[in-house]
Amino acid sequence: MRLPPIPTSEELLNKAFSRARKAASAARTSRIPSQKKAKTIEIIRIQTACNIIKDKLKLIIERTPDIESLPEFYQDYIDVTVGIDPLKKSLGAINWAAGIISQLEREYRRRITKSRPSLASSIRKEAYGRISSVIKKIGDDLDFLDFTRNKLKNMPTVDFDAFTVVIAGFPNVGKSTILRRLTGAKPKVAEYPFTTKGIQIGYLEMKWNKIQVIDTPGLLDRPIDEMNNIELKAMVALENLADIILFIFDASETCGYPMESQYNLFKDLKRIFRIPFICVFNKIDLIENIKYIKKYTIKVEDPILISALEDEGVSRLIKRLEGLHEKKARKTFQHAGKKKING
Template sequence: MLIPTIPTTDELLDKGFRRAKKAAGLVRTSKIPRYKKSKRIEETRVITAGQVIKDRIKLILDRVPDIESLPEFYQDYIDVAVGVDPMKQALGGLNWSMGIITQLEKDYASRIRRSPPEKAAQLRKQAFGRVSSVVNKIGDDLNFLDFAKQKLRNMPTVDFDATTVVIAGFPNVGKSTLLRKLTTAEPKVADYPFTTKGIQIGHLERKWKKIQIIDTPGLLDRPIKDMNNIELRAMVALEHLADVILFIFDASESCGYPLESQFNLLKEVEKVFKTPVICLFNKMDLTDNIKYLEQYINKVENPLMISASQGTGVSEIIERLEEFGER
């Protein structure tokens, strides 16, 4: 999400007041009659300061997209990363400040026009004080939006027209190796809440169809019972995205997890994701106990036997993915 640079309250006020002083200088050198000039100068300062501050706030509001209009995946991502409600409250605070500043502009410009010339500067100072108070009240909102900007600046760019494949399995089963073998270019890394290395997104184009493949280190690689509520929400966000899951077993168990534990993880992933699952038994080149392995192969539907490091079985995976892309 491209949130613009968020100013501090001091930066916002400084810009408004500096521009107001500059605008007043132009009035000062104009040919307005002297008896009108002092009031016009102060009125100009009030209106210009308010307008400059509002324009800067409006830029933020215009650049931040309406959260409810975003795809569900992005809504969930924002909620997990920074919170949708705090985001809405911060934007609401900025919107409130624009209304108050507009009213202050009108009120004090009118009072300055009706006042004796000698009171114009005093009224302008009052106006600046009131505007400063309003801006300072949205200080927490500005700070939150700056925090959100940092958290969301590397949000994944997702192609919602492509068939989306999410890779799951315990650490060291060969997920990253398979991702590199399947995709046509080096996968891009994007931030994702509660992942150790961010998610990796690779792309594949076959038969005029686009397929994006996502690996999530640190998320779909451990039992659900070990996750807290926010981590679960981060995982559920992927459920809005996935068209199919590639679940990778390490047939050799060299990853450090026995096949029984790997099978239990598969069952947990299937509880969260209501999408089809393709099971892959990787590292078949390192496996010699076929009888032991067969009891797990027989527990899943239509598994594929592969060796990601050697590229064995990759073409069969792509063919299977193309079938999902045609549905």
């Protein structure tokens, strides 16, 4: 999301008043009768200053996307990063200021028109004082919008139309190795406020379509009761985004987490996310006998055993993902068809 550049209140006032000064000096050399000139110059100054300010404030409002119309994932993202309520409040304040500036412009133009020429300058000064005080009042809001702008610049570019797989599992179970195996090239790393390591996004290209695969280091790799509020919110964001969770077990336990803890994490996540899971048992190249992990493979539905390192079983995993993607696409298609038939 891109917001327009946001000035500080001081920058905005300086720009407005200096432009006003320039506009007035042009009027000074014009051939307006001298009696009228004093009044005209002051009116031009007020109008120019107000216009500069109003244009800038309106631009900020117009160029800021309507938060409610953004995909839910982005709304969650904004809420966690800067907070939706403070953002709305600041935009409201900008809108308020734009309205007041319009009123002041009208009010002071009228007063100068009716005043004696000798009073025009002091009335304009009064107008400047009031304009300054309105803009200073929204100083914090401008600062906050500038902060928001910087924060949201790095929002990950996620494809909302793509079928999305989110990878979960303890650290070192092979999540990023699997992501690379599935999506070939080096995944894109985007900033994600919930984790220090960023979010990794790759695409599994198919004939007509693609599957988006996301790894969120530091997020779906820990028991839920250890998570703070922000991380829990991040989970909601992920649920809004994911079609499937790919849960990775390290069958060799070389990641340092016993199978029992891994299974508990899986159960934890399964309780939270109400979407389909695929269970992958990785690093089978390191285990001597599959029967050691049978206790767990029989507890989950259709487990897939792979070695991401040796590229064993990965094609089966890809087939499964493609199958689920197709199933969803068909459902969406049928749903759209029904809607059309039913009018």
